[in-house]
Amino acid sequence: MEIVIRPDYDGLSDTACSIVRAELARKPDLVLGLATGRTPLGLYERLRKSGDSFAKVRFFDLDEFYGLGPSHPDSFQHFLRTRFLDPVGAAPGNVRLLRGDVADLEAEARDYEEAIRGAGGIDLQILGIGRNGHIGFNEPGSSLGSRTRPKTLTPEVLAHYVRDIDPLSRMTSFALTMGVGTIMEARKLLMLACGPEKADIVRQFVEGPITAEVPASMLQLHRSAVVVLDEAAAAGLKRRDYYKWVFENKWRVGQK
Numbered sequence: 001m002e003i004v005i006r007p008d009y010d011g012l013s014d015t016a017c018s019i020v021r022a023e024l025a026r027k028p029d030l031v032l033g034l035a036t037g038r039t040p041l042g043l044y045e046r047l048r049k050s051g052d053s054f055a056k057v058r059f060f061d062l063d064e065f066y067g068l069g070p071s072h073p074d075s076f077q078h079f080l081r082t083r084f085l086d087p088v089g090a091a092p093g094n095v096r097l098l099r100g101d102v103a104d105l106e107a108e109a110r111d112y113e114e115a116i117r118g119a120g121g122i123d124l125q126i127l128g129i130g131r132n133g134h135i136g137f138n139e140p141g142s143s144l145g146s147r148t149r150p151k152t153l154t155p156e157v158l159a160h161y162v163r164d165i166d167p168l169s170r171m172t173s174f175a176l177t178m179g180v181g182t183i184m185e186a187r188k189l190l191m192l193a194c195g196p197e198k199a200d201i202v203r204q205f206v207e208g209p210i211t212a213e214v215p216a217s218m219l220q221l222h223r224s225a226v227v228v229l230d231e232a233a234a235a236g237l238k239r240r241d242y243y244k245w246v247f248e249n250k251w252r253v254g255q256k
């Protein structure tokens with residue numbers, strides 16, 4: 001895992017943007033996995049303004065609330081379409097996002113996995129992290145080998161993410177999410193975390209043991225995972241100075 005620590009959120013977003021643009025320059029028909037949440041908004045804004053063409057990019061996403069259709073304002077699909085996909089002119093035929101409003105969630109999950117395979121796998125998966133260590137909606141205790149499937153959400157997560165829906169309703173208790181195993185098959189992972197409320201979980205998943213109690217800790221086993229943090233989210237890391245030194249000096253490798 002490469003750990004990159006930037007001074008603030010703007011720096012984090014700039015670095016994340018450079019990483020995505022480098023992948024896009026390498027492969028214009030990139031298969032890109034998107035994440036929702038507040039953290040990648042700065043990245044999406046920069047990508048929108050970059051002028052790069054996303055016409056050939058194939059898009060997937062991480063997760064979706066059960067019961068919410070694409071036009072529901074709280075759906076992740078609505079979020080991604082309005083904040084990113086529509087503004088960058090994503091081709092409709094290249095977008096396959098999870099649907100939370102289907103009758104058969106298991107069938108949707110199987111179809112989704114098939115679509116990822118059909119696209120040749122995900123080249124770059126963007127990730128955020130929940131304060132409890134979840135990636136996608138893989139809550140603590142999720143199998144580290146799991147595939148796309150329905151999941152039951154924790155009350156804390158619901159309270160945090162669903163504003164306007166009755167918390168007792170069945171539709172708020174479930175989600176569909178890419179599995180940890182599915183995420184791990186992406187060729188490159190780009191995890192973003194910012195703010196002091198993420199410092200404790202960042203310390204756990206970067207420097208703690210690999211455990212299903214912290215699903216993000218599985219990134220330690222990935223061959224190409226980059227974690228971009230701001231100073232606040234990196235504050236609990238024991239080897240913070242070392243990661244900074246590596247980032248500033250890695251260009252020296254191979255130089256005389």
Ligand code: GLP
Pocket residue numbers: 035036037038039040062063127128129130135136137157161
């Ligand atoms: C949510 C989503 C994730 C997201 C994460 C972080 O619950 N399921 O896909 O990456 O939590 O959200 P935020 O960036 O708002 O902290």
